[in-house]
Amino acid sequence: MKQATWHIQKQVDRALGKLVEKGVVKERAPNATYDCVAVLQVLFCAAMLRTFVESAVSRMRNVWNRIVPDADTVFRRLKENGKASLMALISFNREMVGAAKRKGWFRKRVVVAIDMWDREYYGKQRDVNCSTGKEKNGTRYFHRVATLAVVEEGKRLEVAMMSVSLFAPKQRIVHALLVEALRFIRIKVVLLDRGFNSHAVIRTIEALNLRYIMPMTKNRRVKREIAQTSGLWYRVVENYRFRLNSHLETTLIILDVKLLDKKAARDSYLTYITNFHVYNAKESVMAVAHFYESRWGIETGYRVKKWEFRAKTCSESTMVRFFFILLAIILFNIWTLMRFANPIRHKNGVPAYILTEAYLQMIRASSA
Numbered sequence: 001m002k003q004a005t006w007h008i009q010k011q012v013d014r015a016l017g018k019l020v021e022k023g024v025v026k027e028r029a030p031n032a033t034y035d036c037v038a039v040l041q042v043l044f045c046a047a048m049l050r051t052f053v054e055s056a057v058s059r060m061r062n063v064w065n066r067i068v069p070d071a072d073t074v075f076r077r078l079k080e081n082g083k084a085s086l087m088a089l090i091s092f093n094r095e096m097v098g099a100a101k102r103k104g105w106f107r108k109r110v111v112v113a114i115d116m117w118d119r120e121y122y123g124k125q126r127d128v129n130c131s132t133g134k135e136k137n138g139t140r141y142f143h144r145v146a147t148l149a150v151v152e153e154g155k156r157l158e159v160a161m162m163s164v165s166l167f168a169p170k171q172r173i174v175h176a177l178l179v180e181a182l183r184f185i186r187i188k189v190v191l192l193d194r195g196f197n198s199h200a201v202i203r204t205i206e207a208l209n210l211r212y213i214m215p216m217t218k219n220r221r222v223k224r225e226i227a228q229t230s231g232l233w234y235r236v237v238e239n240y241r242f243r244l245n246s247h248l249e250t251t252l253i254i255l256d257v258k259l260l261d262k263k264a265a266r267d268s269y270l271t272y273i274t275n276f277h278v279y280n281a282k283e284s285v286m287a288v289a290h291f292y293e294s295r296w297g298i299e300t301g302y303r304v305k306k307w308e309f310r311a312k313t314c315s316e317s318t319m320v321r322f323f324f325i326l327l328a329i330i331l332f333n334i335w336t337l338m339r340f341a342n343p344i345r346h347k348n349g350v351p352a353y354i355l356t357e358a359y360l361q362m363i364r365a366s367s368a
Contacts (some may be wrong), residue, residue, distance in 0.1 A: 193214065
């Protein structure tokens with residue numbers, strides 16, 4: 001266990017050094033008291049303790065006797081660097097994904113999923129970087145980050161990420177994420193949720209010669225197809241026209257949920273569209289359904305980032321809020337890379353809390 005803790009501390013300390021080299025925090029002035037490492041240590045502690053920067057500073061100063069900058073200094077140093085901080089985090093993430101590739105994680109084609117991660121916003125000052133959506137936790141305003149993640153067990157790494165503005169077209173988001181991911185991995189299939197169900201998104205994926213699976217919106221035409229499926233467990237509609245005024249053709253799959261769960265509602269059906277060649281056979285249809293089930297891997301990753309590595313903030317600064325979201329993703333990737341590297345006493349790999357405890361132990365041990 002001590003060996004695993006030492007290894008984690010070494011990896012996190014190395015990550016801190018890399019982030020300093022990449023200029024995540026603006027270099028201090030000649031007469032400044034605190035260097036970049038001190039600022040980053042506060043940010044890491046806030047994320048791992050899942051608390052506010054002010055609370056992390058108070059604990060580091062009063063409990064661990066650390067000499068660290070106050071919260072105002074931390075936020076000022078972040079804001080001075082502007083978007084360069086976000087780009088540095090993205091650049092560092094590329095290095096981690098490249099390291100995973102060199103270790104042989106992506107020798108074969110992998111299943112990936114694209115999704116959005118929203119962080120609730122309650123402030124009054126809103127700009128084009130603040131997106132809107134369905135009301136959640138008392139607000140309908142969010143700061144949104146789009147990510148592309150590998151969703152295969154043991155390889156759940158966030159390969160590409162980008163902040164999303166209010167008017168960003170989804171096809172451009174999908175294209176940017178896929179182009180970034182294709183630098184490091186070969187993609188077997190792209191899984192998307194119903195929010196990406198559009199003509200432009202499908203065209204974007206097919207232009208890159210990739211396969212996709214996504215749920216189909218149950219519009220009137222799809223409901224008519226479902227009505228014709230009554231009494232059947234599944235049905236495959238080949239050359240299904242996505243829109244009546246479009247030449248885009250796809251394969252529509254209709255699956256009676258009773259095939260998966262006999263206790264399901266009587267008229268409950270799953271509908272998927274895909275450009276896979278699907279045979280009108282149970283095995284082929286179920287293969288598509290099982291593929292799409294793995295999309296929940298990205299949702300699991302979001303839950304880990306939300307409950308294990310997400311710092312809190314009341315700042316209305318768009319840059320600060322995006323920084324905390326991307327930092328949570330970076331910490332999640334660091335944990336994923338070392339999760340199965342030292343499975344000492346942990347059958348399913350090192351849990352997330354072990355990473356947190358190892359880092360906080362290192363901070364306490366270096367107290368002044």
